[in-house]
Amino acid sequence: MAKKVRVLIADDESIIRMGLRVMLRDLGYEVAGTARDGVEALDMARQTKPDLAILDIKMPRMDGLEAAEAISRERPIPIIILTAFSDREYVERAKSTAVHAYLIKPVKEEKLVPTIELARAHFLEQQTLAQEVQTLEEALQARELLEQAKRLLMEKFNIGETDAFQRIHRQARDSRRSMRSVAQEIINRHG
Structure with a gap:
């Protein structure tokens, strides 16, 4: 049996964290941990060593893009940014960080798997190119x-x-x- 992909979830809204947790489990992923803000996400990433992170863009203490950069510096993994904002500024910031995909809230289950798998594929390609x-x-x-x-x-x-x-x-x-x-x-x- 293939190893389950371990996903870290970070969002300041508990209802979103809970919804993502249920969706991910139903889709066959393992939830490595959940966090309420970017600082917790960074700590959780250090502790649980997830295979992928889904980070809300707007969180207290440290936003999702800052958390993505910090996590990637320590242990590069695919990162998906989750947001209710399709604001151009956020998209531009996301493009210049370690983000591999972008999901708009509310997250639909049918978009979650393709987004995760594309993020993983892009990350693997990026890692392969870096090694080359x-x-x-x-x-x-x-x-x-x-x-x-x-x-x-x-x-x-x-x-x-x-x-x-x-x-x-x-x-x-x-x-x-x-x-x-x-x-x-x-x-x-x-x-």
């Missing part, structure tokens, strides 16, 4: 180190680029280390 960017940045950095190490070897031993590359490759293979590690060692020693 990190991998590419690391590869570029390794390539730059390798180029720098080759130049140092070429100058020090008066050899060509191919020979310098082969020395680094052979040393990496013989010592069972990455070429990046060997290149860094050459730079530290001869740079």
Whole structure:
């Protein structure tokens, strides 16, 4: 059986929290916790480690967008903003935060599942892209180190680029280390 998606609910209106709790349970989701404001939502997210959060945009102490940012900084998860306001200012603020979807009150059950699943899909895509960017940045950095190490070897031993590359490759293979590690060692020693 698949693991249930754990959802954190934050809204300053108890009737909304209760309604969402019932809807989510009926739809097969697990409610990780409920909060009355953004500060409670942040604390609850720390304690319960939900898979997704539904946060009302207007709450006391800390609004939903501030809570979304704080939660995402600590432990990124998909975030859905819930609001009775379709005000342009809120939409613009939501676009520049860690929000993955937007639901207008009153929430209809038939819109809840698609919104949750789209938010999860967008979040996963965002995480995958971030990982790809990190991998590419690391590869570029390794390539730059390798180029720098080759130049140092070429100058020090008066050899060509191919020979310098082969020395680094052979040393990496013989010592069972990455070429990046060997290149860094050459730079530290001869740079």
